[in-house]
Amino acid sequence: MKKYKFLRILFLAATVSLSMGSCSDDFLDQPALGSLSEDVVANKIGVEKLLIGAYAALDGQGLGGGGAWESASDNWVYGSVAGGVASKGSFGGDQPAIDQIVKFISNPSNGFYNSKWIAAYEGIARTNNVLSLLANVEDISEEERSNLAGQARFLRGHYYFELKKMFNMVPWVDENTEDPKQPNDTDIWPNIEADFQFAFDNLPGTQSEFGRANKWAAGAYLGKTYLYQHKFSEASTIFTQVIESGTNSAGEKYDLVAQFEDNFDAETENNAETVFDVQMVANDGTSSIANSNQGGMLNFPYNSPFRCCGFYQPTQDLVNSYKTKSGSGLPFLDNYNQDPVKNDMGVGADEAFTPYTGPVDPRLDWTVGRRGIPYHDWGKHPGAAWIRDQSYGGPYAPKKNIYWQATQDLYSDQSSWAPGTAINVHIIRFADVLLMAAEAEAQTGNLGLAMDYVNRVRERASNPQGFLKAYIDENSPLTGFDESENAANYNIGLYTASEFSSKENALEAIYFERKLELAMEGHRFFDLVRWGIAEETLNEYFEYQGDITTDVRGGKFISGKSEYYPIPQAQIDLSLNSAGEPTLTQNPGY
Template sequence: MKPINKKLRLLLIAPTVLILTYACSDSFLDQPALGALSEDVVANEVGIENLLIGAYAALDGQQDANNALGGGGPWEAAPENWVYGSVAGGVASKGSFGGDQPAIDQIVKFISNPSNGYYNTKWKAVYEGVARCNNTLKQLASDETISDAERKNIAGQARFLRGHYYFELKKMWNMVPWIDENTEDPKQPNTEDIWPNIEEDFKYAYENLPDTQTEFGRANKWAAGAYLGKTYLYQHKYTEAKEIFTTVINSGVNSAGTKYDLVPLFKDNFDAATENNAETVFDIQMVANDGTGTIANSSQGGKLNFPYNSPFRCCGFFQPTQDLVNSYKTDEATGLPDLDDYNTDPVKSDMGLNSTDPFTPYTGSLDPRLDWTVGRRGIPYHDWGYHPGKDWIREQSYGGPYAPKKNIYYQATADQYSDQSSWAPGTAINVHIIRFADVLLMAAEAEAQTGGLDQAMEYVNRVRNRAANPNGFLKDYIDSSNPLAGFDESTDAANYNIAPYTSTQFSTKDNALKAIYFERKLELAMEGHRFFDLVRWGIAEETLNAYFDYQGNITTDVRGGRFISGIHEYYPIPQAQIDLSVDESGLPTLKQNPGY
């Protein structure tokens, strides 16, 4: 049975005392919410375990969306960061039309201000997770009955989760206040770099968590090791990152004890029936039809992101960009991407055409991952039939002709893995925080930065070779176990062609890094990483402004966008939080980021 992330609500203002939690269960991820417990009830091992469950429950970012802490749609704090990481990173358009969720347009074009409500919703949702971790640790410290092994396990999980929440805050806003279980005054300034604190949380988790856990959804030692490596990488501590990634790659196992590896088929990472596999380092667990009558546990943050006027009903957001689609072109002879001029001779689309107008899909050489990432006209949309083009697009001139695909459940298993309890669907497809392909590519980056070009190429090619598995090509999936009425391979299948890199492309550090950066774009597209990658590589300004210039000639949504170095690497601190931070002197303790 697939484990699920239970919904647990804690009413907390910073790390204080009023706690709402779940009843205990042998399987901590399988039970519905039962109500509120007072502090004396949680002052034991059972209660502390339930506090830990609450810290996990906040991972989906939805605790704040519709409760007493105040408003905001669930998509504003979506844990997959589809707005802040993918749309702002140029791999996806906001989608829908200009008048729908216009606050996203401001974020994407880097013209937003601190009063944009999206930032406040995200800030509160992530600090809610921090508060739950702190409550768990504070209560754990006061209990003398728990065994040393269990104490380390609980503390390790809580500190792993706190490290995750603070990593989210750090990459979004850079300078944020550190509040832990020993902080008495929540109105802390944001004047200290919190990277050392995040490192310490992941180090503790790595050193104290067991290799395996009793439930798959819990963090283990190796997930902590991978996240510690990611923390080093973001700080450009490449030697430290290389060392921990090497250990994780060679020795790491998932929480069920399966050695980390790439699953044979790329698509199996985006199907609820085949996830929680050897590639899973840490996922936010999602479930459909949990008996609550809501989609709260069904990836609610992505409920807008389905083709419009389609079997999914709503809402036409999160459309892949032409820039992304062009990135999947490969050379007919070498099977390699064009790292420099991929937007020259773009992949043919049905832009400007009605669904009744004749259209023949692009016949050039393509990376097969394109059609598991992007829905495009004339190509099967999983097992839902052929993507019809404009009929499934809300406003083609605004967001373009494409639809997302990694978040789309399959028709054959929709009864089990979709949830229709709301005006837009939910899905049981997990949110990937770190998967093994991500680890390999981060490790390749650390290797290239420290002179290990051959090892870097080996890691990248491991990812590309999996993509080259013909059993994972869309046409073979359609031909074999999932026949599609009317499918004709000679006319309906793309020309897939992908090959590994050679030492020619990895002959220098700069060339190797260029290939690694591009491979992350291809492999992890639409998974919330792109903007944060561009920022940490120091190439956000040149990349995003080139994107605005190119994409703005195709769609109207990004026209007027401009990224300015020294300002837009981080989002503005929410004005509402600055106002709330006023101390006894009458001055705010939070300082705004430069340029806002």
């Protein structure tokens, strides 16, 4: 089972909101139903319950209507599918609003944007309630007060970071704001910095429950905030502290776990690599999957042991990225789509198929389900039998979100029409920190240290211990995945100084490594935007992938517009001031 006691993110405090209320379709303007007065909750127990409610909002569920996937905490639509590492999947007529988002042809009335906006501001409202109440709570020590305030401001920083990277110009509402209908005409990066800096300065290194943010999670997020603003020197300084001294909330020093896949197994997560996760649980007694990554409920192979629904299919472009050079074991940075990895498009499940035999990075088969390769311990992926429409979404299936057959009774939840899972959603893990630090070091000229950080990630990926054995049950061996017939040809090597001889070369390698290591974790689109290469990369992706699958045909990234999603029209309509004029301004191009 999960290694540490963790904070169970249940909606324990959803009805204990103060008068500022819960953000809903009326943009923070109405009090929550069943709200309690401050004198009832102005104590240690009350503020703790409010803080748990602020953590509960991390998963974005039940906070504003729409499908659970519209406000999923892993941003699989906005970060991965829109970033070209995954197709929407399923078939064209299912959730067509996603097709508009990933082709960058949607408008402000697309309800997905409103759901995401509402979910983030609900989290902000809950953190503000904690901070407002905390000032009047007397039955706690100053150390406890600092810890609670630090956690609340960490969470608020996270929710605003989500809004900033999604929509750019958004209104800042804090515990001192009297009128929540604020304009979105001020850059909020300084406010986000201040929240994470406060959290870093005030949080302890360890917490009573694993799921609570600690000092070092705040430091990592502060570094990420600097990185997004291109404050590379500041980012380098804080990342160095986190790497050298940081621990997870249980006090275990940050490190890469020996096995890459242990980050995506509920049995082995909450480990040395965990910086900050959204904690998921299964079979929690609620008869629902609300706490079991409900936002990802669509993202399991279709017509399979998982029942539903065939979304979130890795792209051919992503799969090709894992090819490696036979000699060095390094990736093909510039021409990875030449000589693509063999797939089973158009090959029936009852027809013979031999998987690709060229050298590949082993992370491919912990990230992507492909025909003929074992799908965890569920047997070999059968290909078309588990794919809803190959011509639309391609031949592949997601894998990082898939629970194991052997432990499904513990870590899957079958309380709904699609599965839930206890596998956590990673907001930041230590491999991410190392690669962000590598980027900061490369940008400031420390190319050797940047290379060391990247190689540390690649060296872990090359660790063969248990990789093949994990697929082989001695009582029922999965023939063909050991060293014999159809064995995957895994080959991964480390960079040398020649590949990191200039800042430009180093950054190209670092950017690509983030694609390989963090694929299907919701980062890709936002990385491309902050690097300034989204237009070139995504339009090349549309051209290449569009020749293979129909889902992205007609997609086009437009510089100056597509970097940010539109402010939801519903929120603009609800932001009217006393003069009948909206206080929110739409992003350029919409």
